[in-house]
Amino acid sequence: xxxxxxxxxxxxxxxxxxxxxxxxxxxxxxxxxxxxxxxxxxxxxxxxxxxxxxxxxxxxxxxxxxxxxxxxxxxxxxxxxxxxxxxxxxxxxxxxxxxxxxxxxxxxxxxxxxxxxxxxxxxxxxxxxxxxxxxxxxxxxxxxxxxxxxxxxxxxxxxxxxxxxxxxxxxxxxxxxxxxxxxxxxxxxxxxxxxxxxxxxxxxxxxxxxxxxxxxxxxxxxxxxxxxxxxxxxxxxxxxxxxxxxxxxxxxxxxxxxxxxxxxxxxxxxxxxxxxxxxxxxxxxxxxxxxxxxxxxxxxxxxxxxxxxxxxxxxxxxxxxxxxxxxxxxxxxxxxxxxxxxxxxxxxxxxxxxxxxxxxxxxxxxxxxxxxxxxxxxxxxxxxxxxxxxxxxxxxxxxxxxxxxxxxxxxxxxxxxxxxxxxxxxxxxxxxxxxxxxxxxxxxxxxxxxxxxxxxxxxxx
Ligand code: GLY
Ligand code: MN
Ligand code: MN
Numbered sequence: 001x002x003x004x005x006x007x008x009x010x011x012x013x014x015x016x017x018x019x020x021x022x023x024x025x026x027x028x029x030x031x032x033x034x035x036x037x038x039x040x041x042x043x044x045x046x047x048x049x050x051x052x053x054x055x056x057x058x059x060x061x062x063x064x065x066x067x068x069x070x071x072x073x074x075x076x077x078x079x080x081x082x083x084x085x086x087x088x089x090x091x092x093x094x095x096x097x098x099x100x101x102x103x104x105x106x107x108x109x110x111x112x113x114x115x116x117x118x119x120x121x122x123x124x125x126x127x128x129x130x131x132x133x134x135x136x137x138x139x140x141x142x143x144x145x146x147x148x149x150x151x152x153x154x155x156x157x158x159x160x161x162x163x164x165x166x167x168x169x170x171x172x173x174x175x176x177x178x179x180x181x182x183x184x185x186x187x188x189x190x191x192x193x194x195x196x197x198x199x200x201x202x203x204x205x206x207x208x209x210x211x212x213x214x215x216x217x218x219x220x221x222x223x224x225x226x227x228x229x230x231x232x233x234x235x236x237x238x239x240x241x242x243x244x245x246x247x248x249x250x251x252x253x254x255x256x257x258x259x260x261x262x263x264x265x266x267x268x269x270x271x272x273x274x275x276x277x278x279x280x281x282x283x284x285x286x287x288x289x290x291x292x293x294x295x296x297x298x299x300x301x302x303x304x305x306x307x308x309x310x311x312x313x314x315x316x317x318x319x320x321x322x323x324x325x326x327x328x329x330x331x332x333x334x335x336x337x338x339x340x341x342x343x344x345x346x347x348x349x350x351x352x353x354x355x356x357x358x359x360x361x362x363x364x365x366x367x368x369x370x371x372x373x374x375x376x377x378x379x380x381x382x383x384x385x386x387x388x389x390x391x392x393x394x395x396x397x398x399x400x401x402x403x404x405x406x407x408x409x410x411x412x413x414x415x416x417x418x419x420x421x422x423x424x425x426x427x428x429x430x431x432x433x434x435x436x437x438x439x440x441x442x443x444x445x446x447x448x449x450x451x452x453x454x455x456x457x458x459x460x461x
Contacts, residue, residue, distance in 0.1 A: 059072060304328060386437065
């Protein structure tokens, strides 16, 4: 964890933004797999981690803004518990680590909140993504389960986003540690991917590295010879000589900051001419996007720049036609690039997505498009120094989408369906790096992971 000063300062800033009431941060509890004693790897809530730093179950953090008081609610483990867990620090020691001056047993939380409600104080809480936390909150604040996520504090959401979206140098260093774990994962993957192996044989090695070097993976790995399926978590295919594999994966640093990296790797070690042509278009879009990142520019603009590079490249090889500007404005390129260019990255791989994507990626100056493709852009607003984000363009040949668009005669001015149909068994290509916005531009985080055709083929050896 960071020093207590950092958590104290984060909470003080939050207090200055939320003028009154009580702020309630529920930590996560253990989550059972198939019976209560057999649990998933514990993952603390990221906002709790950000303000209270403690990476363990059974805790609730309260910031009483009106009384300028912070309380950690939790319980010391009993002697009997320590037979199973080993000696555990006391609540007093835990709160001291993160500079909190008060602690109380968990059973007092209900009364504390009840009293505040009687005094007509506002209880601020964030949206909940775990069912058991919805139930807990429901019992603490007395709202029915179905209303908990409707009664969240927009004031708190906005305040938390405004803090967590600007990464400090300590946080950037943590994200960079995670990217450097990814660096090792990709170097090994490029060496080990071979025709005849199951996808999961490499997935296992990569996940093992993430666990041995950090806190494990930051999201379930996408590793597939069917890269055209954007979030494909099936790893049971045997890889063949001419296949390409989309490998989209991330690691967590020990403090749970995430990386999120994608490479597309030729199973036989060399790309075919057809694969290389598409690959280089994606790489050009990636490079064009990154080189334009700077404070003050809208990420939607960067997304559209990448889309134009993709449309132009596809026109050059005969898959698209007509005006590139018009094609991108109307969304014709989304047949091939149907997702957003990227998202914020931090304690969550899609940082703060649990608070509501639009609070994170949009604001009162820019709202989400309804156009297919652009609608999936998670980050559109103006960039600021300290934002850490992903840049992840891709080109995919999705047979069902191509078939339906052709039947519906969509964008026939911009798409050569007869040529596109020659790529129905191509799969997909995506490339992704993690970038910090700096005062004067940008920096790609971490050690360089092979990305050009030449670098990837060399790394495949
Ligand atoms: N987790 C997939 C991605 O955003 O890259
Ligand atoms: Mn990714
Ligand atoms: Mn990503």
